[in-house]
Structures are given as structure tokens and as C-alpha cells.
Amino acid sequence: MRRPVVAIHQPNLLPRLSTLAKLAAADIWIVLDDVQFTARDYQHRARLAPPHTPDKPQWLTIPVHRPYGRATRITEVRIADHTIAERRLTLLSAQHYGRSPGWPDVRAIIAATLAELNISKWIAPVAEASSLALLTAVGWTGTIRHSSTIPASRQRNQRLVDLSAAVGAGTYLCGTGGARYLDPLAFHDANISVQFTQPPAGTHCRHAAMLSSIHHLADLGACGVAAGLGMTQRPRSAR
Known part of the structure; x- marks a missing residue:
């Protein structure tokens, strides 16, 4: 029986296509939700x-707002102004993509993000909701776990091994960022293979690689993005 493939990643707001x-x-x-929040990363912002x-x-x-300064963990970061957050999500997405062919799909992603924003005081579930909405749109049928609920080492590489092993993973997906510090031998010792992911088509341009997935969704629609990602499940379209 095939053991599952696992990805471990912090919650990102409207994540990039990679x-x-x-x-x-x-x-x-x-969802790597119990590590330190990085202020100039993609956890609470996205490029359009x-x-x-x-x-x-x-x-x-x-x-x-980070109540404990730089030591604040992702799950401790509060949304400082819900009104501003809602206005930016609504207006900036429409400003950039409202006339695009894939706008109905983009609008559905924004709506799902706003729905979580309306009930949450914290950035982590809002960012996670935006990612899950995008995943659902392209036909993903996987499951989500949270690192905060899984005992694991605090050492960076061993933590990834422990988290992967805890969910019975047979393969760990490693992005280009993690490849800089990953020790594959520790995974080998735990009988977990490491698969290094490659940037998808359409992100080889430096500028496109930095943009939120909704930029590509606006151009191609959910079905087009799903095809580019090689998804076999039928994507859900907002149309």
C-alpha cells in the first residue's frame, strides 16, 4: 500500500504558484503553524x-500585530485592522484582475478568504483558508494537519523528519528553499524518500515567480492552472 506524500509549509496568504x-x-x-512569524515573508501578504x-x-x-515582537509565533499573530484587510483584499484583487477572463475563479478565492477573515482574529487561519481555497479550485483532495498538534524535534531538519513520520509519509516534498539546508540522510534513516520539486511552467520569469497564484488564475482560470499543475482531479470552477 502506497504511503502518502507530505508537504510541510507555513500558511501563506494567496500563495505563489510554486x-x-x-x-x-x-x-x-x-501546516507549519508553530514557528516564528517572518514579517517580510508571504504569511500575511501577496504580490499582485x-x-x-x-x-x-x-x-x-x-x-x-505581533504581541511578542520578533519572537511571536505564526499562531500568535493577530490581525491589526479587519476593515483595512477586507478593503485591500476586495479592492486590490478587483483592481488588478476584475476584467480578466478568470475573474470569477479569483473572486471565489477572495470570497473564501474574506469568510475566514470575518470570523478570525488571527492571520494564520486566514492565510490557510486562502491556500485551501486555491487548492480546492484546482481539484486537490488531500488532507491538512497542523504541526502545532504533532510532537516533534525543535531542530529544523529533524523536525521535518518527525512530522513526516508522524503522518506515515513515504515521501517528503522539498521546495527550492528547503533544499539549501535539508539533510536527506535523516529522512533515509526514517525510511522516507525526499522528492525535490521544480518550479511549474509559467514561473521561470523572475517577476511571475514572485506573484500570487491568483495572477495565473485570472489569466488561465481554475482549469488552466490545474492542467499546468498536472492535476488529475476535476477542478471546481466558480463559473
Whole structure:
């Protein structure tokens, strides 16, 4: 019986296509939600750009408050202003993609993100909801676990091994960022193979690689993005 493929990644707001591809290729996404929040990363912000000028990006940022400063963990980060967050999500997405052919699919992703924003005080579930909405749109049928609920080592590489082993994974998906510090031998000792992911088509341009997946969704629609990711499940379309 095939053991599941696992991806371990922090919750990202409207994640980039490379992140979405890694998560979509996994049977289980372990949301890395109990590590330190990084202020200048993608946990509370995403890059958008006009459809035909990806070299002119704009940040969509949800304002947050870190109660413990730099030591604040992702699950402890509060949304500082829900009104501003809702306005930015609504207006910036429509400003950039409202006239795009895939706008109905983008609008559905934004709606799912706003629904979580309306009931949560924290950024982590909002970012996770945006990622899950994108995954669902391209036909992902996997499951989600949270690292905060799984005992694991605090050492970075061994933590990934422990988390993977805890869910019975046979394969760990490693992105380009993790490849810099990963020790495959520790995974081998735990009888877990390591698979290094490659950037999907359409992200080889430096500017396109930095943009949120909704940029590509606006152009191609859910079915087009799903095809580019090699998804076999039928995607859900907002149309």
C-alpha cells in the first residue's frame, strides 16, 4: 500500500504558484503553524500585478500585530485592522484582475478568504483558508494537519523528519528553499524518500515567480492552472 506524500509549509496568504504546486502534489499538507512569524515573508501578504505587466507588482498586505515582537509565533499573530484587510483584499484583487477572463475563479478565492477573515482574529487561519481555497479550485483532495498538534524535534531538519513520520509519509516534498539546508540522510534513516520539486511552467520569469497564484488564475482560470499543475482531479470552477 502506497504511503502518502507530505508537504510541510507555513500558511501563506494567496500563495505563489510554486508553493501551490508543491501543496497540490501532496496527499497531506502539514501546516507549519508553530514557528516564528517572518514579517517580510508571504504569511500575511501577496504580490499582485496587472495581467500584462508582471514586472510592476504591488503588495497586498494584511496589517498584523505581533504581541511578542520578533519572537511571536505564526499562531500568535493577530490581525491589526479587519476593515483595512477586507478593503485591500476586495479592492486590490478587483483592481488588478476584475476584467480578466478568470475573474470569477479569483473572486471565489477572495470570497473564501474574506469568510475566514470575518470570523478570525488571527492571520494564520486566514492565510490557510486562502491556500485551501486555491487548492480546492484546482481539484486537490488531500488532507491538512497542523504541526502545532504533532510532537516533534525543535531542530529544523529533524523536525521535518518527525512530522513526516508522524503522518506515515513515504515521501517528503522539498521546495527550492528547503533544499539549501535539508539533510536527506535523516529522512533515509526514517525510511522516507525526499522528492525535490521544480518550479511549474509559467514561473521561470523572475517577476511571475514572485506573484500570487491568483495572477495565473485570472489569466488561465481554475482549469488552466490545474492542467499546468498536472492535476488529475476535476477542478471546481466558480463559473
